[in-house]
Amino acid sequence: MKLADLQKIAEHEVDFQRAYKHRINVCCSSGCVPFGALKVLKAFEDAVKEFSVEKDCKVAKTGCVGTCSVGPAVIIEPGDYLYQSVTPERVRETVRDHIVLGLPVKDMLYHSEDFFKKQHRLVLRNAGKIDPSRIEDYIAMGGYSAIVKCLATMTPQGVIYEVTRSGLRGRGGAGFPTGQKWSLVARSHSTPKYIVANLDEGDPGVFANRTLAEADPHAILEGMLIAAYAVGAEKGYIYIRAEYPLAIQTLQKAIVQARAMTLLGDSVLETPFKFDLELRFGAGAFVAGEETAILASVEGRRAMPRPRPPYPANSGLWGKPTLIQNVETLANIPVIIQNGGEWFSKVGTTKCSGTKCFSLTGQINNPGLIEVPMGITLREVVFEIGGGIQNNRPFKAVLVGGPSGGCLPEALLDLPIDYDSLTKVGAIMGSGGIVVIDDQSCMVDTAKFFTDFCVEESCGKCVPCRAGLVKVQEIFNRITTGDGKVEDIAALDKAGNYIKEASLCGLGQTAPNPVLTTLRYFRDEYLEHIVDKKCRAGKCFRNLVKEEEVEDQ
Amino acid sequence: MSAGTVKLKIDNIEVNVPEGTMILEAARANGVVIPTLCDVEGLTAYGGCRMCMVEIHGSPKLFASCVTPVSTGMEIVTQSDKLKEYRKMALQFILSERSHICSVCVANNSCELQKLANELGVDHVQFEREWTSFPVDSTHDFLVLDRNRCILCTRCVRVCDEIEGVHTLDLKLRGKDEQVIVDLDDQWGESTSCTSCRKCAKVCPVGAIYVEGEALSETKDKNVAKFVLSRRNR
Numbered sequence: 001m002k003l004a005d006l007q008k009i010a011e012h013e014v015d016f017q018r019a020y021k022h023r024i025n026v027c028c029s030s031g032c033v034p035f036g037a038l039k040v041l042k043a044f045e046d047a048v049k050e051f052s053v054e055k056d057c058k059v060a061k062t063g064c065v066g067t068c069s070v071g072p073a074v075i076i077e078p079g080d081y082l083y084q085s086v087t088p089e090r091v092r093e094t095v096r097d098h099i100v101l102g103l104p105v106k107d108m109l110y111h112s113e114d115f116f117k118k119q120h121r122l123v124l125r126n127a128g129k130i131d132p133s134r135i136e137d138y139i140a141m142g143g144y145s146a147i148v149k150c151l152a153t154m155t156p157q158g159v160i161y162e163v164t165r166s167g168l169r170g171r172g173g174a175g176f177p178t179g180q181k182w183s184l185v186a187r188s189h190s191t192p193k194y195i196v197a198n199l200d201e202g203d204p205g206v207f208a209n210r211t212l213a214e215a216d217p218h219a220i221l222e223g224m225l226i227a228a229y230a231v232g233a234e235k236g237y238i239y240i241r242a243e244y245p246l247a248i249q250t251l252q253k254a255i256v257q258a259r260a261m262t263l264l265g266d267s268v269l270e271t272p273f274k275f276d277l278e279l280r281f282g283a284g285a286f287v288a289g290e291e292t293a294i295l296a297s298v299e300g301r302r303a304m305p306r307p308r309p310p311y312p313a314n315s316g317l318w319g320k321p322t323l324i325q326n327v328e329t330l331a332n333i334p335v336i337i338q339n340g341g342e343w344f345s346k347v348g349t350t351k352c353s354g355t356k357c358f359s360l361t362g363q364i365n366n367p368g369l370i371e372v373p374m375g376i377t378l379r380e381v382v383f384e385i386g387g388g389i390q391n392n393r394p395f396k397a398v399l400v401g402g403p404s405g406g407c408l409p410e411a412l413l414d415l416p417i418d419y420d421s422l423t424k425v426g427a428i429m430g431s432g433g434i435v436v437i438d439d440q441s442c443m444v445d446t447a448k449f450f451t452d453f454c455v456e457e458s459c460g461k462c463v464p465c466r467a468g469l470v471k472v473q474e475i476f477n478r479i480t481t482g483d484g485k486v487e488d489i490a491a492l493d494k495a496g497n498y499i500k501e502a503s504l505c506g507l508g509q510t511a512p513n514p515v516l517t518t519l520r521y522f523r524d525e526y527l528e529h530i531v532d533k534k535c536r537a538g539k540c541f542r543n544l545v546k547e548e549e550v551e552d553q
Numbered sequence: 554m555s556a557g558t559v560k561l562k563i564d565n566i567e568v569n570v571p572e573g574t575m576i577l578e579a580a581r582a583n584g585v586v587i588p589t590l591c592d593v594e595g596l597t598a599y600g601g602c603r604m605c606m607v608e609i610h611g612s613p614k615l616f617a618s619c620v621t622p623v624s625t626g627m628e629i630v631t632q633s634d635k636l637k638e639y640r641k642m643a644l645q646f647i648l649s650e651r652s653h654i655c656s657v658c659v660a661n662n663s664c665e666l667q668k669l670a671n672e673l674g675v676d677h678v679q680f681e682r683e684w685t686s687f688p689v690d691s692t693h694d695f696l697v698l699d700r701n702r703c704i705l706c707t708r709c710v711r712v713c714d715e716i717e718g719v720h721t722l723d724l725k726l727r728g729k730d731e732q733v734i735v736d737l738d739d740q741w742g743e744s745t746s747c748t749s750c751r752k753c754a755k756v757c758p759v760g761a762i763y764v765e766g767e768a769l770s771e772t773k774d775k776n777v778a779k780f781v782l783s784r785r786n787r
Contacts, residue, residue: 285727287727302723302724306600307598307600307617307620307621309620309621309622455728455729456728457727457728458727458728458729459727459728459731460705460724460726460727460728460729460730460731461599461600461601461705462600462601462602462603463601463602463603463604463643463646463647464603464643464646466650466705466728466729466731467646467647467649467650467729468642468646470650470683470728470729471646471649471680471681474680474681491679494642495642498639498642498643501614501615501639502603502606502615502639502643503603504600504601504603504617
């Protein structure tokens, strides 16, 4: 296939899709399938036949729209009518009323308009709109036109220039400027060079990367292709959690399709540019998402981080220059190339351009996957997009950044979300997890929960993280069972800061964040536990038998 | 100053070292002592014990000196109140994570952990101590592996792989459950790859791997890796 052929495929596919008056997108991602999305899909296919509208109506199996708590979600186009909690029983009625009679079924429509109002979808531009198992769908949405643009009209330096100008920063959590990383790898003389896409999303309650891979796998592939062209790499790996079977399947299909169209292989689109990639599966360790641990794992060794320098840009896979990027970062690249770096730099804030996907969970009315421009405030995310706290209970805290993020109180709700503001208050952008906590949760218990998680997931290489976290956990066990001492607060503070400063990798360096931020913003709750032996949320001291009760027996 | 030489200050002493030297080596070469536990000269740096953390003027972060290369104009502080406190805390963490009881340990009086604790004035452990019951492997003819005394510095793993070249020893599990294993978690006595070279016992800083019936002051030889390498390079 040649460069020009892609345009033809796109035109052909657009015509093909225009032939349908309606398009019914049934979300069949990991969020909706357990609710019975596949049965709903089948029911729609049967129903359009029953009403003889199959020539007007395309039923498509798509990825996620983000409203994961009210699945299965179905979108009927035109008009973007979003139906929630669709059951196979009500499909017939939906097709009859909406498609045949033109009357949307009001009681099934998604309950909150606010969920989408402040979102800005760049990375998730195609999520829920295209069938991820068809490369033609992606091409029809302008897919792979960015790599064509690169190959036909841009030099590798030109690509790096656009990415640098866009101000894009790594979405894996640390926020390193992407353009700078690319030029480091490009400048490295050693060959071959490698690209690794990080899809090892290990945080509990975080599912942004999985959703992206399930909804729009070709966006990741195209991002990798452009990155490979820019830095001069010939081989890529997608490092994905083995616990994401649907995402793995979707990506595998996508790779096969891309190869068949010569978008991957020895001569990409019949140009001298050569690039191929394969999947590598993670073995279920949280630490395997750390970049040097990924390198070890891809090489077939124990997924343990190593000290940097040398940085992967100089010495990565098998000692060769390697570009490691989160898949969300890579999915931004085609948009940047299509619209230009300057256009992208105007989204978000001046220091932090673009958008960020967040998995919004916890005691909130509209949980799900969102993509918001950088600089949006936490208040907007929690109370507008999220629709406020469930059952109108009082807000207590929001945990930003996954298990190694920070618990922020109400006073910080007007904080703009960007890398630097979050770091300043003790939280991190991290994996993009936002957990909203109401007054029924205990902050000591929350900090303990995440400490337990990090103890479990510490790789054991360095002393602060391996041995230090265990001691922090022990102090928590004491405090939450009534044996806390006032000195414990100072001990937690000291140990936490030590672990943060002395640990080898990002896991250890951020693991004490929940502890340190709850100590900073919710110290009174710790004191209550220690001095009054009381937990205002009723979460702690649960298994304790009071002395009187023993005596009574 | 010749090309490839870096000029920097360590504890206010001006030093010149070749480019690419790690801070720890630079300090040693100039008589500045930085405490270490996982480092062995001649083996790949591991960066695990975090004892050798130093401050670099102008940076709020701490740096593990064994894996941080020098650069021109660095002003390095190897001793400060904060570093001392952190090192003491690290030692307390190590002492409390497994069954470290000096009086009944083969390594008593020739133990690097014990020595360091004495030097840094760790006179008590403020944290609750764990008493582990990991298996002790004494199936080998004369080498014994007591995982309850192990500090997971991986000196044995590295010397076995990098110097002896057999990679009999490695790690299993993670976090606090991490353990040194023989081959694919077999009994040492049944190992087909072990050459019984004793290098693991020679580099073990504590009493986790030792030669049965031998005084540890005889066994221990931290310089074995450097010695082997220097002979090999001749």
